[in-house]
Amino acid sequence: MKKEEVGHHFLARLGKTRLRPGGKVATDWLIANGDFRKDKKVLEVACNMGTTAIEIAQQFCCQVIGIDLDEEALEKAQQNIKEHKVEELVQVQRANATKLPFEDNSFDIIINEAMLTMLPQEAKEKAIREYLRVLKPNGLLLTHDLLLNGDNREEVIAKLRDAINITVAPLNKQDWKETFLHCGFRNVETFSGEMSLLSPKGLIQDEGVLGAMKVVGNALKPENRDTFKKMFQTFNDPENQLGFIAVCSQK
Incomplete structure (x- = not known):
């Protein structure tokens, strides 16, 4: 891994398609609590390669707009959208979560996974207030982030930053x-559990057996082995100081 390569880029290069702390289990909880229907208008913030946006469009036939700041991820998302033949339902564009290019009361549902964790508290709140602004009355915000467990906050965050080469600011429940x-x-409901991003069980749940084998095979290549080992040990801490939290909140 290049010195500046951040963790999620590294994992994507290994073949990881779901880059969320709670994996498919947490995403499925969000979708189950999201009241998705064909007539709903959905915004996915930090859509990355478009995996979740595509699944929502396929399952519910609703309109989804995905935004991200990462041009390479958006290019991959466009490819995935075409491959899954959902061009009429899913569109993606470059935009900033803290300054959304949408009118007030535009969306029924916003889904945002593994992004707020990366922001300092002031920026977290700025983004969340933007979500509130563009949601319709009674609209739902669905988020999925890193959860801090225990009291060793600074030590855990320092190890995490070292492992993934990016500043992070996870919170407790x-x-x-x-x-x-x-x-x-209002009406803030949560679902939390152990990190599954790189656990053996989580890899298979997220990627399938063949996909998990591909990720592990790439991880064991000499140029990737040390970085993967550090990330694997950080995310699979036996003391479970890091977990995931999925949150459903209503405007």
Whole structure:
């Protein structure tokens, strides 16, 4: 891995298609709680390669707009959209979560996974207030992020930053919930559990047996082995100091 290569780019290069701390289990919980229907208009913030946006469009036949700042990820998303033949339902564009290019009350549902964790608290709240602004009355915000467990906050965050080469600011369960309430949301419900991003079980759940074998095979190549080992050990901490939290909040 190149010195500046951040963790999610590294994992995508290995063949990982789901880059979320709670994997498919957490995403499925969000979708089950999202009241998705054909007449709903959906925004996915930090859509990455478009995996979730495509699945939502296929399952519910609803309109989905995906935004991301990463041009390479958006190019891959466009390819995936064409491959899955959902061009009429899914569109992607480059945009910033803290300054959304949409009118007030534009969307029924916003889904945002593994992004708020990356932002300092002030930027977290700025993004969440933007989500509140563009959601329709009674609209739903669905988020999925890293959860801090235990009291060794600074030590855990330092190890995580070292492993994934990017600044992160995960919160504990109470602080996540209070952040959404503070920004104007209500009826905040949570679902949390152990990190599954790189656990053996999580790899198979997210990627299937063949996909998991591809990821591991690439990870064991000499140029990738040390970086993968550091990430694997960080994410599979036996003390479970890191987990995932999925949150459903209502405007």
